[in-house]
Amino acid sequence: MIEPGSWRRRTRWTRLTYGLLAVAAIVLLLLDRPAARPAFFDTLRAGSDDLAAPVMSGVSAPLSGIRSLRENLKEHWAVHDQNEALRARLEEMEGWRDLALSLRDTVSAYEAILEVPGVAFVDPVVAWTVAESGGPFQHARLMTVGKDKNVKPGYPVLTDRGLVGRVVSVAERSSRVLLLTDSTSRVPVMTEDGEVRSVLWGDNTNAPKLEFASGSRRMAEGDRIVTSGDAGVFPRGLPIGVAGVTGDELWRVALYSDSEPIDAVWVYPYEPIAPPPPEAVTPVAPPPAEPAADETAADDAAGDEESPGGADAADALPADAAAAEGEADGEAETPVQQAATAGEGQPE
Amino acid sequence: MIRVRPFEAESPTSMAVIIAMVTLAASILLFAAPRPLGPVPIPLLPVMTVYFWTVARPSLMPAAAAFFAGLAMDLLTWTPMGFWALGLLAASGAARILRPYVLGADLWRRMAGMAGATAAVAVAGLIAFGAADRPVQATWLQLVQLILTVLTYPVLEAAFFALGRGAGLGRGRA
Secondary structure (H helix, E strand, O other): OOOHHHHHHHHHHHHHHHHHHHHHHHHHHHHOOHHHOOHHHHHHHHHHHHHHHHHHHHHHHHHHHHHHHHHHHHHHHHHHHHHHHHHHHHHHHHHHHHHHHHHHHHHHHHHHHHOOOOOOOOOOEEEEEEEOOOOOOOOEEEEOOOHHHOOOOOOEEEOOOOEEEEEEEEOOOOEEEEEOOOOOOEEEEEEOOOOEEEEEEOOOOOOOEEEEEEEOOOOOOOOEEEEOOHHHOOOOOOEEEEEEEOOOOOEEEEEHHHHOOOOEEEEOOOOOOOOOOHHHOOOOOOOOOOOHHHHHHHHHHHHHHHOOOHHHHHHHOOHHHHHHHHHHHOOOOOHHHHHHHOOOOOOO | OOOEOOOOOOOOHHHHHHHHHHHHHHHHHHHHOOOOOOOOOOOOHHHHHHHHHHHHOHHHOOHHHHHHHHHHHHHHHOOOOOHHHHHHHHHHHHHHHHHHHHOOOOHHHHHHHHHHHHHHHHHHHHHHHHHOOOOOOOOHHHHHHHHHHHHHHHHHHHHHHHHHHHOOOOOOEO
16 A cells, blocks of 8 residues: 555656656757757767667668558559550650661662762670679770680671670670770760761769860750761771760760660671872972961861861870870871770770 | 456566666667657657556656666757756656556556656757756647657557567556
8 A cells, every 4th residue: 555655756757767868858958959959969860870770671661661561553654644645655756667678778779879889897796794893994895705706806896786895805705895985985976867976985983074076066965976987996887875064065966875774795807997108199289379368277177177076086095095095006197087086095 | 338447467577677768779779760850859768668668567667767777868869967857757757647647547647647748848848948958949849749658658558568468568558
């Protein structure tokens, strides 16, 4: 049986406890003001998060399952609408397909009439690639084919989506592919209509930069980028990606080949156009002296003929790289050629 | 008519304490767990748990337990330190005051008692926000949360009674 005095003491003690704890809570609240929060509180919270994280993830797993179920149901309900949209899209695409087939036939006929030489591709070599870690490049892959399949340095490597890179070194049964994204990769490119030419400049990001753009119009968002064939690095017209401006206000290319893992690839044997030997070049007589204004125009015209990349490219090219390439080859190169070959085989 | 009365005094105390503390910890974790469905109002499970055990047997849920459970909630939910400590302390205090009126009472009076404890928590929350120098942002979501707490209390109460009976704490209801 509880004594009346004991009950009163207990009640008094309980009230005192509540009062003290309430004061402690308010003191904590006063200390935890945004203006002057002790760092200790954040440390304590971070520690408690670490401790509770495994339990929390277990507790929230059923809720995540419910969310997945809800999203699945939403998708299920949207299937009908998606189906309708896809049907409409398909009908539209069928029209485009017919047009494309018609244009392909027309172009083939024109090429046959004009005897336009196509790209001299022979049978491609199929290979598996694996990521390389520890090689001389940051973005390179190793292929399971080499000299045994007549693979040579410079051969373009493609997936079914587009260009991946080029072969830079070949062993007996393996070879190394330098990806377009590597910081040492430079590829002369152009828009699909051929009106804007540029250099695809790898910088170890997933979307290489477009440098030294020049041409009869400006680059536009969504322009499809293909190889230009300049400098003989690659054959003309290999699909690369889509141009766009990124957050750093640089033109970059979203690579077609980046949309899926690079596993199986095709290596296309390709021999670049060999320049004529020096003795076969007929000396050209210097032009007659003309007024200064005409001289400037003539120089511009000559520059355009020599360099598809334009004078901007030459100006922007690092002087030492241009000089080094000139020395190595023993002959003058266009700016695009210089940019395309600069840094090849020179890891960062 | 179901009427509530406390578990019998001869119940094994250590088991009772373990069950009370485990249910409190579970309710805190459930309340503080990430909510993948977004800001959906859910009942104040820890408040309901503190209220239930304080009414059922105050010795199982001392004020200090409510206070430290609140601190744990503050840590896990990143609310200002002391916010939920004060809130659960208010729920515990309200339960002690209301205990004589709701013990053995019918469902409506028990729910009214829970509403009183929830109101005490809301008032404590307003005081806490004032002390922590935070702007009070009462939204309809919070109002719905308080109403949900009162409406779902009978479910939690029934579950806890079943748990107590299963653990041999006594009949718990008559």
